[in-house]
Amino acid sequence: MIIVMQKDSTKDQIEHVIDRIKELGYTPHPIYGETKTVIGAIGDERGKFRLESLASVPGVEVVMPILTPYKLVGRDLQVEPSTINIGGNSVGGDEFMLIAGPCSVENRDQVIATAEHVKKAGAQYLRGGAFKPRTSPYAFQGLEEEGLKLLKEASELTGLKIVTEVITPSDVLLVAKYADVLQVGARNMHNFSLLKDLGKLNKPIILKRGMSATVQDLLMAAEYIASEGNPNVILCERGIRTFETATRNTLDLSAVPLLKSRTHLPVIVDPSHGTGIHDLIAPMSNAAVACGADGLIVEVHPDPEKAFSDGAQSLLPSEFVALVKEMKKYLKIVGKKL
Numbered sequence: 001m002i003i004v005m006q007k008d009s010t011k012d013q014i015e016h017v018i019d020r021i022k023e024l025g026y027t028p029h030p031i032y033g034e035t036k037t038v039i040g041a042i043g044d045e046r047g048k049f050r051l052e053s054l055a056s057v058p059g060v061e062v063v064m065p066i067l068t069p070y071k072l073v074g075r076d077l078q079v080e081p082s083t084i085n086i087g088g089n090s091v092g093g094d095e096f097m098l099i100a101g102p103c104s105v106e107n108r109d110q111v112i113a114t115a116e117h118v119k120k121a122g123a124q125y126l127r128g129g130a131f132k133p134r135t136s137p138y139a140f141q142g143l144e145e146e147g148l149k150l151l152k153e154a155s156e157l158t159g160l161k162i163v164t165e166v167i168t169p170s171d172v173l174l175v176a177k178y179a180d181v182l183q184v185g186a187r188n189m190h191n192f193s194l195l196k197d198l199g200k201l202n203k204p205i206i207l208k209r210g211m212s213a214t215v216q217d218l219l220m221a222a223e224y225i226a227s228e229g230n231p232n233v234i235l236c237e238r239g240i241r242t243f244e245t246a247t248r249n250t251l252d253l254s255a256v257p258l259l260k261s262r263t264h265l266p267v268i269v270d271p272s273h274g275t276g277i278h279d280l281i282a283p284m285s286n287a288a289v290a291c292g293a294d295g296l297i298v299e300v301h302p303d304p305e306k307a308f309s310d311g312a313q314s315l316l317p318s319e320f321v322a323l324v325k326e327m328k329k330y331l332k333i334v335g336k337k338l
């Protein structure tokens, strides 16, 4: 921790702070500047919150951490961006991760037809929820293991890799049996027991930003997974709640370059949940590429009108083809390949 003293702090105040740092079991390293004194407090990281109380001591301006609190996922210890290998594909380097598919797995025909369409359009991953975290308990909750089996079948037929959500710690091993990448949804970003269990897996995790989570909250959630031993975390900006009601969420694209400056983890964007509006998906996809996203996750349904969930924001396969075609121009500019 660093304790910054106020400009007009007295010698006695500085000495008092130095004594308190020692009493708390830390070694003080004062730097006496021309206008301000700054004191480094070095010691056991785990107890450093005790130093935060020094903020109330007279003469102290601010107490702040030396390193970011997200040590493993931050850029302090690893400057270079991470590239995560996913069975022959990769994310975080110059390869763009394109994930597409329905919001929910509904039936065999729907999943297989969607898989074939999105594969043809250029996606490498099929998405689809078998366990759905719905806001209403009366809404469709997913086909569960039956849905996972349908995803697997679609994967075997098309070669697409599977991205699907896990919503509870007790299902982690079951979902991991079928999925190539496990998704943590926005509603679960703060489910720390789920994050810890996913940290014990050796499969990549897509971690979606919570609806009211700050960039730092998202990074700390990723740190939970990494600190349990799984460094393969892909962050996903999927929109946050703001006062704006014209869109389902406010897609915070500024979070993409911001995250990338703070973490070495890949960052992808979900323009479907991020806007909730069909016509905004393609422009926001292009914008996501332009601002440095490492991938996209897009909802595509063969018959959006009849979708069990999120039909209004789902693209028809033909619309997804058009989106990819247009987006390729932007990929070329930023030097990423599909």
Ligand code: PEP
Residues within 6 Å of the ligand: 103, 129, 133, 184, 185, 186, 187, 208, 238, 270, 273
């Ligand atoms: C989803 O991807 O279908 C989903 C539920 O997304 P989110 O968790 O971002 O709402």
Ligand code: MN
Residues within 6 Å of the ligand: 103, 104, 273, 299, 309, 310
């Ligand atoms: Mn959805």
